[in-house]
Amino acid sequence: MSDLPTAAAGTSKDAGRPLLELVDVEAGYGRAALVLRGLTVRVPAASIVCLxxxxxxxxxxxxxxxxxxLTPRSGKILVDGKDVTRNGAQDMIKAGLSHVLQGHSVFKEMTVAENVGLGAYTVRDKAVIAERTDFVKTLFPIVAERWGDLAGALSGGQQKQVEFARSLMVSPKVVLLDEPSMGLDPKRTSAMFEQVVRMRDAGIAVLLVEQNARRALETADIGCVLDLGRVHITGPAPELLADPRLGELYLGGRPSTSSSTSAPASAGSGATS
Ligand SMILES: Nc1ncnc2c1ncn2[C@@H]1O[C@H](COP(=O)(O)OP(=O)(O)OP(=O)(O)O)[C@@H](O)[C@H]1O
Structure with missing residues (x-):
């Protein structure tokens, strides 16, 4: 797409190189039982991986x-090959990860410009901030159009674009999107997924969590089906869409992985192909 700006981390020569790797991760909350039980996921450059x-x-x-x-109890997290397993949230941002949380998080009484600017609070270099501002305004035209307006005056889908723009101000290698379709009607959900594709096409890798599995898999390059804290099935998203085990899982069954047509999850290989 020629009208898109390109992020430094995701030029086409990098395609396929894993930018984010979670390898055999175990994690949980406090003393409660483990939630993640040996989970492996890989997010290649310039791709959308959907959980x-x-x-x-x-x-x-x-x-x-x-x-x-949340610090894992065991396993490894790598960003662009570098071990960042013990990093706290601020150091993960420095390493190249940006997290768009579930739900709406724009400050409605602040302008779009102020909301986007908050994303750059860790960036000191004014030239970098100016470059990133141009980047997000080009990537999300509605952000440029409504720059001086109060964020609360935008529609839910437009506010989501403001959140996306804010997350890109730190020049992330990988953006983590938690249920971005939450609260959006079908038309706005489609528009939102188009924006996710624009991010990918601009060279930013995306790890996406979605309840709306079918719609998300139609958008993603790689799908990972989680169950009981592990990746149960993974592979190219179009193949997963056609996999009857997806339906079984959502209907409450526990599908067998023995007749796997896609790579077994523990190897994480589907996400690197
Ligand atoms: N802050 C927390 N403290 C304790 N337990 C938690 C916390 N957050 C999540 N959990 C538990 O961890 C498990 C996994 O939750 P998580 O939110 O990761 O699942 P999910 O797949 O994203 O679910 P959903 O699709 O419903 O959002 C659940 O059993 C949940 O109750």
């Missing part, structure tokens, strides 16, 4: 571990 699965499978927990909000 789907039933309620409570651990999808949001994967994003919390990746963004440093």
């Amino acid at each position: 789907v699965g039933p309620n409570g499978a651990g999808k949001s927990t994967v994003l919390k571990v990746a963004s440093g909000m």
Whole structure:
């Protein structure tokens, strides 16, 4: 797409190189039982990897571990090959990860410009901030059009674009999106997924968690089906869409992985192909 700006981390020569790797991760909350039980996910450069699965499978927990909000009990997290397993949230941002949380998080009484600017609070260099501002305004035209307006005057889908723009101000290598379709009607959900594709096409890798499994898999390059804190099935998203085990899982069954047509999850290989 020629009208898109390109992020430094994701030029086409990098395609396929894993930018984010969670390897054999175990994690949980306090003294409670483990939520993630040996989970492996790889997010290649310039790709959308989508985590789907039933309620409570651990999808949001994967994003919390990746963004440093929750420290894993074991396993490794690598960003661009560098071990960042013990990083806290601020150091994960420096390493190249940006997390867009579930729900709406714009400050409605502040302008779009002020909301986007908050994303750059860790950036000191004014030239970098100016470059990033141009980048997000080009990527999300509505952000440029409504720059001086109060964020609360925008529609839900437009506010989501403001959140996306804010997350890109730190020049992330990988953006973590937690249920971005939440609260959006079908038309706005489609528009939102188009914006996710624009991010990918601009060279930013995306790890996406979605309840709306079918719609998300139609958008993603790679799908990972989580169940009971592990990746149960993974592979190219179009193949997963056609896999009857996806339906079985959502209907409450526990599908067998023995007749796997896509790579077994523990190897994480589907996400690197
Ligand atoms: N802050 C927390 N403290 C304790 N337990 C938690 C916390 N957050 C999540 N959990 C538990 O971890 C498990 C996985 O939750 P998580 O939110 O990761 O699942 P999910 O797959 O994203 O679910 P959903 O699709 O319903 O959002 C659940 O059993 C949940 O109750």
